[in-house]
Amino acid sequence: MQNNGHMGPCIFSARDVEIQFNLRGKTLTAVRKASLDLYEGETMAIVGESGSGKSVFTKSFIGMLDKNGKITGGQLLYQDQDLAQFKTEKEWLSIRGKKIAMVFQDPMTSLNPVRTIGEQITEVITWHFGTPHAQAKQEAIEILKKVGISDAETRYKQYPHEFSGGMRQRVVIATAIACRPQILICDEPTTALDVTVQAQILNLIRDLQREMKMTVVYITHDLGVVANVADWVSVMYAGQIVETGTAKEIFSSAVHPYTKALLQSMPQLGVKGHDLFSIQGTPPNLFKEIKGDAFAPRNPDAMEIDFEEEPPLFKVSDTHFAKTWLMHPYAREHREALEIRDAQEKEKQIPSAPFDYQNAEKLLQVQDLTVKFKLGDREFKAVDNVNFDIYKGETLSLVGESGSGKTTIGRAIMRIYNKVDGKIIFGGEKINGRIDKKKAKQLHMQMQMIFQDPMASLNERAKVDYIISEGLYNYHLFDNKEDRLKKVENIMNEVGLSSDFSSRFPHEFSGGQRQRIGIARSLVMNPDFVVADEPISALDVSIRAQVINLLNKMKRERGLTYLFIAHDLSVVRFISDRIAVIHKGRIVELAECEELFRHPLHPYTKALLSAVPYPDPEVEKNKVLLTYDPAMHNYESKPPIWTEILPGHFVLANEEELEGYRKEL
Amino acid sequence: MEKKMPELNPLKFRAKVFDQMLSEDTGYSNYSYWRSTIRTFFKNKAVVVLVALIVLIILMSFIYPMVSPVNPNKVALKRTMWNNRPSWEHLFGTDGLGRDIWTRAWYGVRNSFLLAFCIALSDVGIGMLVGAIWGYNKKLDPIMIEIYNVITNIPSTVYLVLLAYIMNTSYLTLFVSMASRGWIVEARFFRNRILSIRDNEYNMASRCLGTPMRRIATKNIIPHIISLIIMEAALCIPYSIGSEVFLGFVGIGLPVDAITLGNIVNQGRASFTLHPYQMLLPTIILCIITVAFYVIGNKFADASDPRNHV
């Protein structure tokens, strides 16, 4: 344990690295003098939002920059060579794979679809170490076993499309470690995976790192994951490392305003009824030269100096450094004042009263809804007789993994899928199947939908003005042009966008802003009921808080009712009144939000809760991971029934299991 | 590792009032799809030259016939006027009947280009409409695929000879027979493109808002495939001119006194070894047009792909 808190020697150090791209004739400085030191056998997490330059920075370590980007300054010292000076491919080949390996985000496209996975691993071994094919094959099978792939011999000859997302990521990791690299860079390896699978992959990486004494660089935007896996954390913003330190220090005593803001805007830490702390605005435009502290324009408590001079790296402790003028002696009293204020606000926030269900009237009832899809000649049940009600003014969350049918339920309610079995009753009338035109028109105004991917849900070739007023055009909800423009302006201000953006095209906005346009488009029709299909899962942490606050504000002001579809339980806790957990097309448990967190009954709910990463290293370190295996219920003889075991707490179980649950309560 | 500390004014260490709009400024990148498509398109020097050439040739072929006194079909009775070498008086020389090839070439370019343009218009026009309808409702699929198979399997010569007989050789006949097959091929091409756009979320959003099909097509679908339409049209023109020349060779082409590049080239071919200039010069113009349109079509396709807007 050296004096700077590191276990092993420093094996890689990036000093004031600057990377520039020329894009559409202008140069963009993606990384502005970032420095980072990697020590042997440790896991360094780099946290930052999209556009902060974290993946560009790490890609420069192995010379994988895009063809229009180049390192324009600084050094990359590794084994007393300066990688920044590498020009020819031959030089990089001595590093890539053997010394530094990398794993990418989307497992679906990382493997060559037309070659067996075994071949893709063996070729690495033979290429680097020249081992004969037979022996290399054995090694490959060993590695496959090590990454947790059952019966590796048969799976060796299979093709990538025959593996699930999680399995494929395990194969990618196996390929990366096949040549025993010294440093493994993981660029958001689990973002595209479901929560339960993500937990298993994180455990796998931790075990491998300990076993092979590798240095792992873990890039992510999810602080929960950081808490789970990282020893050291560096926070990156607008192309600079603004704060670095041990995981414990960063989570407990963060110093840089951006890091503090990131931590506070985590939904898991939110207090119900009050707005989440959210960082205003959007990341800075890297085309322009940035003066002073890049975060200053978005930091309400910024000081004047922050706008003029770029802060140097201050030492907070032996292992903790931060690049903010707050650490300067002059700023001491300003810093203490802020700390006191934050503490006071913390106590003030008392959670608001839970939603009272006694005298709320039912807005929407779903009675044994089943949706079937035809795939080839086989029929496949996406939703299997689901029952639930939504009360006026509440937010019901529907949580489940990908492919569980949650989106299908949302679309069935919005009549996008029209051939469904069972009944959907809205405001007392049946709305699925054939209904007359007038009723359909009315429905279109009363029910609206918000979509997941901000990039795909806006028409690239239409101006924002048309996008928002598309609904108005359809039903001529305006008297004349001025009236329409007025309506558009109001709704834009409500969602926090300046009205002079209305003549721009969608691709000129950031993810968060595009999502706000989507929301504006729905709410301009002032609906009663909104289906939000994973509105925040594609956004960065800070932007999520903004959208959640916006949705809550809309609910408060307009008395909306939400069906909130998500796959992350922790995020959902803050916003929802009741939560329904869905698995393979069937709702397994439905309960009031806090009740579900206190007494999860169904094994699947328990497994979900245990897999969700919590942004506190202590909690994460000693958390035990439960796995759910659907075979544990024997439903052949006694089919499960949807019973209300406690008032408002429903669970799908048969007689025998119900007995067990009652004992637990 | 402390950097030398510049002397600082303690006064600066006070909170500055927060400007919300400054935080929203994302740096308006005034990137518009069409402007950067055009910019990438014309960045390539060769394209600029070819476009200029094409515009020049087409303008000349439309203006020259109106302006020139020479009647392209005027036959010279004196044998000395037949098969003259290119001279100042006859820039391209005269053909087997003493007609001025220079004038005939320009009439030919105009007629060939008009014919090819109409065919391109009809192929792409009808093709897009049928493709849109076909792409939009799934139940049409089996029937349309059957129609596609049948039409493409019937040899085009059957149409040509039959139409040439029923409607006697004229521009209209050639147009109908050449356009009778092109549309279904274009329709399939557009159907595949529209299928990939149709299932995007923004189309689903429009449907949720109750936007009628008509406006979804005009506002959501067509703007995305405009660049494809232009590319297909540009590529269709050289193809049509090429098949017109082929028809001339096979003998089902246009009426005899119609002046098209195909006819001139075929008439020149008969006495090629003796008077190469008769075929060579119109061929050069023909090649310039077909090559130019082919390059423009391909380069436009590359330029209209957002990935290349870097």
Place this chain on the structure above:
Amino acid sequence: MKRLIALLLSLVMLLSVAAVPAMGEDLAAAAKAIKESKTYENTYNTYFSSSYASFNYYSTAYATVREIVANCIDGLVEPDIYGVYVPSLAESWEVNDDQTVWTFKIREGLKWIDHTGAETEYALTAEDFVDGIRYIADPKNDAYSLRVVRNMISGMYDYYWLLDDIDCELVTDKNREDVVASFDEMVGVKALDEYTVQYTLESSAPYFLSLIESSMLMLPVEYDYAMALGDDFAVDNEHMLYCGAYYVSEFERDKAITLSANPYYWDKANITLDTVEYQMIPDGTTSLEMFKRGMIDYTSVESEAYDSLQGTEYADKLLPTSHSFSTNYLWLDFDGENTEFKTFINNENFRKALLYSMDREVLAALREPVDPARILRNTINAEGAIYDSTGKDYTDYSPLKEIKETNYNQPELAREYMEKAIAELCDENGNIIGVEAGTVDYLPVCSFDIDGKLPVTICYVGTDDEEEIIMAQLFKAMMEESIGADYIDFQIQAFSGWTYGTVADPLNYDIYFDSLSTGYADPSGILTRLTTDGAENVGCYNVPEFDALIEKALAAETFEERLQYFAEAEAYLCGNGFVIPFISSLRGYYMSNSIPYTSPRTLYGNEKYKGTLVMAEPLTQEEFETLKAAYEIERDKALAGN
């Protein structure tokens, strides 16, 4: 004074006559010298331009097939090198006094040979010639251009249509087999004994021998062999038998044909070539190129090519093609829907205007660039084709001679006639009397509007063959220049060759480009078809005077009287512009490695290779002239002799 001139004249005559024989001897010597000086090959390489359909010489419409069959199957008689008919398969023949019964004595001991050159068991007998007629008389065998033979041989007309009616179930009381069996009684052809065949004709036919030589239908066939093969008969060289100078030893469809000498041929001494190699060459430019590279022994030379060869080593190798009996003429529509043209064409002055409006030499120059006048022709029957018993050419008979010699290239005269015609047919401000505006429907060829006023709209229709298109445009230029574009509006329509049936028969035209050829040594071959209700009178003119003259000619006693009436009839037709012949359809020039005038002089049939001498290098013009002069002298001697 007159006596002096007469004296002088007779002196000149004497001298020329004297000189002629002198010249004659050394000419013959010179020709003989040329022939000795050359070394000769025994294979002749030539080419065909369109593919050979099949070898069935009875039913094929293709001229190209006649060329092959003429060398593989001999007829009863054939012309010698001077055109005099000499015995071929028939050793001798005699005819009764009114030339209606012809009896031929067949050469004995000949056998049919097959495609390998081996003798088959089938002997050549008189029965084979009878079977030839039996084969073509049956409608099922689709004999081609049967009309002439069917009307000539007695009883064949009724036999043919009886069988046809039976096939169409019009006649039900008789059955087919009995009628076929009754062939010998009904039809006038009989095998008197194993080696004599006798033809009885409907009417006297002094030209019967030329018909035998030119028409394929008179050739013999081995009936049992043909019937056994059924549809496969003469499909390719293996499914037929040969009795001529050569047989088809190799046949590669659309590519190459090889004729090998028949080892058992009765006139073996006269065969100079062992094999004749044909190969397919589609266009003139390629054949010229291959001749230059020495790969073929003959090539035709188009007029453009002629100019390009000047100054090259081939300039003196270009030989003028010999006579062609087919004449190109303009056919006029007297009863078409285009009322403007109809009123004018029925006016004699307008027809005369058309006659004089064309500069025919310019048209002829398309085919004969050097001496276009050579191929001009103002008469329907070709000169040098039909001779009377005194050797006088039919076209020299008095009224036709003047037509032959008139120079029709007089544009001013054409304009005068036009003005006369307009004076007769139009009122003063140019509307044609009795003609209203309307649309003329000549579909599928074309449809256009007429305004009933000058200029007269003329719709010229020709095939889309390149040369005819050029000719059409020349007509337009010439007529609009001579008669005047203010008086006539000349429109050109082209139709693809195959739809002839939809243009000529249904009168979908005003002026139509066509060609007629003298089939055999008698003007009746064409003229009888041009009468008012004749098969060839597609334009529906009515010419009673012409019909009367034809009647008189047919009823004439002596051959000379017959020719005289025919001459008057033809002069009437051409002089009054009912039909406008203008050039012979022969192709300008050719180059060849063979000595001319050594093979039988086939006027109507196709070139026979018997006796042809082929050298290694091309014949020069001057050698050709000497040989031609020498040959003509001998020929006149031979013709006068018989």
Place this chain on the structure above:
Amino acid sequence: MGKYILKRTLNSILTVMIVFVAVFMLLRLMPLSGYFPPEMIKETDEATRMTYLRNQGLLDHPIVQLGRFVKNLFQGDLGRSLTVYPKVPISTLLAEKIPVTAAFGLASMILGIVLGLSLGMLMVRFKDRWGDHLGTGYILMVRAIPSLIYLFFIQVWVSLWLNLPMVFDKDIPSSWILPVICLSLGSIAWYALWLRRFMVDEENKDYVKFAMVKGFSKKEVWKRHIFKNAIIPLVIYLPSDLLFIISGSLVIETLYVIPGTGGLLTTAIEKQDNNLVQVIVLMYAVLSVLGVFLGDLLIAAVDPRITLMEDN
């Protein structure tokens, strides 16, 4: 698997039948006088022509003719040609002509694939440098300029320059060279164009980045990963190309006088030889449908992702 094949075969048979009947009826719209060459119409009178037509059975009702044609077809008798080669059995015609065209077609296809793929590779390896420009120039010349023009130049000038025979002759091997080269020009350009396009697409894929990260050099990645993925989409066209080597090219077979099937269909249609047209159209329809079907089978065999179960 069997169910899929059965469905596809039924579907193909339906298409072939529709094409067959459509062409049959279209041909019956042509005029009766079209069956006779011009000289024949002048020589013979109307009645004799009617007899000729009746003998060939052309006067019966089209449906009867269709029935008779199909009946003969099932007995393996393709009938006889009417006007192009009167009375010559079509089976002998095809037996003579198809081998010649197929020989040329096969030679040019092989040449096309070998040269085409190597040109494609050259263009990708030297992307945006001389290799690319050379290849694009060639493709431009072949695909944009109407083929008639440069084929004509080649026949006249190249045969003179290299003194190769201008016309095909089965006894002279050197006479094969020019026609095969001309025939293969088109397919060389086609294969080069598509290989380059697929290679460039694959180059931007994620698995290529991951392969490079594994430490393979660019050349290595080309060889091991990109080439195989780029070849797969081309495979689907191979069966059709192979089957259509018997179609021959009208232009080249006319210029070089190759007695193949190149101009057969066009001449047959012009001369209204119904029997011949019918057989050729049937043959081409069966081949094209078979080509597509085999293409799908081949791609399913080569590309693991595609299985025959789900309908495409």
